[in-house]
Amino acid sequence: xxxxxxxxxYLIKTRGQQVTLSCSPxxxxxxxxxxxxxxxxxxxxxxxxxxxxxxxxxxxxxxFSGRQFSNSRSEMxxxxxxxxDSALYLCASSLSGTTNEKLFFGSGTQLSVL
Amino acid sequence: GQQVMQIPQYQHVQEGExxxxxxxxxxxxxxxxxxxxxxxxxxxxLIQLVKxxxxxxxxxxxxxxxxxxxxxxxxxxATQTTDVGTYFxxxxxxxxxxxxxxxxxxxxxxxx
Numbered sequence: 001x002x003x004x005x006x007x008x009x010y011l012i013k014t015r016g017q018q019v020t021l022s023c024s025p026x027x028x029x030x031x032x033x034x035x036x037x038x039x040x041x042x043x044x045x046x047x048x049x050x051x052x053x054x055x056x057x058x059x060x061x062x063x064f065s066g067r068q069f070s071n072s073r074s075e076m077x078x079x080x081x082x083x084x085d086s087a088l089y090l091c092a093s094s095l096s097g098t099t100n101e102k103l104f105f106g107s108g109t110q111l112s113v114l
Numbered sequence: 115g116q117q118v119m120q121i122p123q124y125q126h127v128q129e130g131e132x133x134x135x136x137x138x139x140x141x142x143x144x145x146x147x148x149x150x151x152x153x154x155x156x157x158x159x160l161i162q163l164v165k166x167x168x169x170x171x172x173x174x175x176x177x178x179x180x181x182x183x184x185x186x187x188x189x190x191x192a193t194q195t196t197d198v199g200t201y202f203x204x205x206x207x208x209x210x211x212x213x214x215x216x217x218x219x220x221x222x223x224x225x226x
């Protein structure tokens with residue numbers, strides 16, 4: 001069974017631009033979560049989607065948004081990029097997103113903002 | 115909000131030595147999960163602990179959940195170079211339901 005797929009693997013953008021990242025969860029998984037990973041802050045929760053609805057949201061500015069499609073694929077968008085947005089963005093999927101389920105992470109998208 | 119603290123941040127060991135990382139939560143946890151991230155890789159689930167005082171073993175890895183369900187530890191016996199990576203603990207969201215909360219991880223560096 002295929003794992004969680006994230007595209008693109010690497011991105012280089014300049015300040016002020018916007019970016020869209022894509023995540024395809026494991027087949028049958030309906031919950032998709034997004035995390036930002038930086039050396040200083042570690043793994044920080046962005047948001048979680050289930051059945052096309054955002055169920056939970058972390059403490060990030062409104063420039064960070066996401067959506068989920070009917071096939072459970074998810075995208076996240078960052079508008080008006082800032083230097084501090086440079087990070088590894090990880091997507092994780094699980095069956096239903098309950099707190100006792102393990103997360104399956106994708107390989108991530110490494111975003112560099114210049 | 116809920117905080118999950120992990121120590122140490124870095125641990126250098128000689129191959130064959132033991133290694134332990136500790137995780138402490140500001141609130142009682144219904145369960146705790148552990149993940150490993152190899153250099154350049156992504157977090158991979160290792161185990162979940164649910165019961166107070168629970169101890170689980172996976173070969174050379176021993177995981178414990180504290181009696182008060184606010185702390186946990188991961189102990190590796192006789193480290194090998196394949197153990198290199200960052201070990202994260204993670205707890206379920208607090209009352210604000212803000213997603214699985216990860217500790218900042220312990221980076222294990224092994225010197226041959």
